[in-house]
Amino acid sequence: MAGMSDIAFFKADASDRLFAERISGAADERLAAVLCKVAEHAHAIIRETRPSLSDWRAAIEFLTEVGHLCDERRQEWVLVSDLLGTSTLVDALNSDRPEQATPNTMRGPFYRDDVPLMQQGGNISLDGIGSPVAITVSILDLDGSPIPGARLETWQANAQGFYENQQPDLQPEHNLRGHFVSGDDGKVSYFTIRPSGYEVPKDGPLGDLLQRLGAPLCRPAHIYFQVSADDYETLTTQIFDGDDPNLGTDPLFSVKPGLIGCFKPDATGRTVLRLDVEFHLNPLPPEPRS
Numbered sequence: 001m002a003g004m005s006d007i008a009f010f011k012a013d014a015s016d017r018l019f020a021e022r023i024s025g026a027a028d029e030r031l032a033a034v035l036c037k038v039a040e041h042a043h044a045i046i047r048e049t050r051p052s053l054s055d056w057r058a059a060i061e062f063l064t065e066v067g068h069l070c071d072e073r074r075q076e077w078v079l080v081s082d083l084l085g086t087s088t089l090v091d092a093l094n095s096d097r098p099e100q101a102t103p104n105t106m107r108g109p110f111y112r113d114d115v116p117l118m119q120q121g122g123n124i125s126l127d128g129i130g131s132p133v134a135i136t137v138s139i140l141d142l143d144g145s146p147i148p149g150a151r152l153e154t155w156q157a158n159a160q161g162f163y164e165n166q167q168p169d170l171q172p173e174h175n176l177r178g179h180f181v182s183g184d185d186g187k188v189s190y191f192t193i194r195p196s197g198y199e200v201p202k203d204g205p206l207g208d209l210l211q212r213l214g215a216p217l218c219r220p221a222h223i224y225f226q227v228s229a230d231d232y233e234t235l236t237t238q239i240f241d242g243d244d245p246n247l248g249t250d251p252l253f254s255v256k257p258g259l260i261g262c263f264k265p266d267a268t269g270r271t272v273l274r275l276d277v278e279f280h281l282n283p284l285p286p287e288p289r290s
């Protein structure tokens, strides 16, 4: 029988260290180190906020409810990560780029990779509903030189804030999605309509909680782009409507300097707005010599 002196008893002021000792021999040192950090911060939060037993039960019920909402069509945990800003933080720490490079944002859940290639000058608004916009995207390197032959994919919500794959019975297939290749001048020009912002899903436990706390849930209007070219890092980003009143309170924390667009009246006087966008791609690091 072990003596009392051999037993490391639980102490509230050092509770996380006891857990850390139990996995100190793990073969996967990185996993053990990360889990120790999780325990350290979780125990510190509990010591600081001192939840009652019923507070703790409510927290467990909240996490359980989030899990129960997940299925093949809905991933509530991703929404939790997004709305807490942790998704954007992970993305930011994994896309450390030079200042001149266009910042990355998350790709979001509405991307499709099966959009047919279109000719420049085409219109991605297949139902023609909304305020027309002529967009020119310039795809450039960090020095401002054009990148010909780059692949540009774009997707956006309609004027009511819905993506085509959210409304398969109301919008034509591939509505407001485009796939283009840049010309010798690095440019892609096409027509679309001005998108609207939208609320993130608020019928789940986190949406409910954030509404009770008065947190903003309206995303400012935006257009997604994914740009890829040989020898450059693929860029996934969003351009936000600079006139949107929710620009400063994006619930997904994606608005960054350099990603705010300006819809201007078209110089020709037609009832078409113009949006000019510049993307600066970061070159891939040179291949290591073997």
Ligand SMILES: [Fe+2]
Pocket (backbone or CB within 6 Å): 108, 157, 222
């Ligand atoms: Fe979106």
